[in-house]
Amino acid sequence: MASREQFSVLVEVRLREGIADPQGATIERALPALGMTGVTGVRAGKAFRFEVSASDEGDARAQATVVADRLLANPVIEESAVTVSPGPPAGAAGSAA
Amino acid sequence: MTTRVGVVMFPGTNCEHDAVLALERLGVSADLVWHRTSSVRGYDALVLPGGFAHGDYLRPGAIARFSPVMEAVGRFAADGGPVVGICNGFQVLTEAGLLPGALQKNRGLRFLCTTVGVRVESSDSVLTGGIATGTELQIPVNHFEGNYTCDAGTLAVLHGEERVILRYLDNPNGSIDDIAGVCNEARNVVGLMPHPERASDPLLGSVDGSVLLAALVRSAVPRAPASVA
Numbered sequence: 001m002a003s004r005e006q007f008s009v010l011v012e013v014r015l016r017e018g019i020a021d022p023q024g025a026t027i028e029r030a031l032p033a034l035g036m037t038g039v040t041g042v043r044a045g046k047a048f049r050f051e052v053s054a055s056d057e058g059d060a061r062a063q064a065t066v067v068a069d070r071l072l073a074n075p076v077i078e079e080s081a082v083t084v085s086p087g088p089p090a091g092a093a094g095s096a097a
Numbered sequence: 098m099t100t101r102v103g104v105v106m107f108p109g110t111n112c113e114h115d116a117v118l119a120l121e122r123l124g125v126s127a128d129l130v131w132h133r134t135s136s137v138r139g140y141d142a143l144v145l146p147g148g149f150a151h152g153d154y155l156r157p158g159a160i161a162r163f164s165p166v167m168e169a170v171g172r173f174a175a176d177g178g179p180v181v182g183i184c185n186g187f188q189v190l191t192e193a194g195l196l197p198g199a200l201q202k203n204r205g206l207r208f209l210c211t212t213v214g215v216r217v218e219s220s221d222s223v224l225t226g227g228i229a230t231g232t233e234l235q236i237p238v239n240h241f242e243g244n245y246t247c248d249a250g251t252l253a254v255l256h257g258e259e260r261v262i263l264r265y266l267d268n269p270n271g272s273i274d275d276i277a278g279v280c281n282e283a284r285n286v287v288g289l290m291p292h293p294e295r296a297s298d299p300l301l302g303s304v305d306g307s308v309l310l311a312a313l314v315r316s317a318v319p320r321a322p323a324s325v326a
Binding site for chain 2: 019020022023026071072074076077
C-alpha cells in the first residue's frame, strides 16, 4: 500500500475576466485617499487553505482541484488557481503570521 | 383533491412562513419540508423560499446544493414537477444547476429592500402561465446578491427560447438584460429575485405577487403519489 503524505493547498478564487467586480472597483476608488494614485486593476477574490492526505503531489492536486471546481468556485462567474506544496502549511507551528 | 405544495426549508431560510401563508390563501395546502428530507413524495409543486440558506456561507446557495433534499428536488424537476425558487431559492437553483447563470453582488454593492416594477415577458412557465405578456406587477425585492449574470452563449439561448420570464422595469441591481426571473428549458423550474409572497395582501401594499403564485398553483397538477420518489 502506498504511503500517504500531507500536502498544503492554497486555492485562490477570483471572478472571471469580464465579470463586473463592484467590490474590487470600490476598493480601487478608496485608494487615492491613502495617497496611492498609481494602483489600478484591483480585483477582489477569496483564498482557501487546507491540507490534503495524498499518495503524491499529483494526487493532492487532483483532490484539491475537485474541491476547487465543485465547491469553492462557481464556474459561471469564477475561476480558481490551485497551489500545492508538500508538508504542513507555513506557520503551522504557531506563528501568527 | 387538494393541491399540496412543499416549501423547502434550509437552516437560515427565513421566508418560509410567508410563502406557506400566501399559498394557503390561494386554497392549497402548503407544508414546510426540512432540508434533511430525501423525498418530496406527495407534493404537486415545490417552492424554495428566500433567506440565507446555510448562512450564505461561501456563496448563496453553494452549501444548500448539497442538502439531501436537493437530490429529491432535482428528480421532481426532471419529472416535470413545478419548482419555484424565490430570491435565495433562485440562488440555490442556479448553484444546483437546475437553472443557468449566477447571482452576483448588486451593482453599487447595496443591499436592496424596496418594491420594484416587473414585466411578464413570457406566459409560458409554471409561474407565469395564463398571465398576459406585458403585464406589469409591483413586487418587493430584498437582496444583496440579485445581479443576474450568465455568459453570452447562455443569454442567447435564454433569448432564443424566451426563457426570460420577468424583467425589471427599472433595473435595481445591475442584472444583465434587466432579468428578474428565468425558467429552465422545460419551463417547469423558475427562479426570480422578487418576493411574490410579500405582495399577497392589500395590507402589504400589493397583491401582485398572488397573481404569480396563483399561476404556480394552476400549474400544480395533482401528481400520482408514487410517481416521484
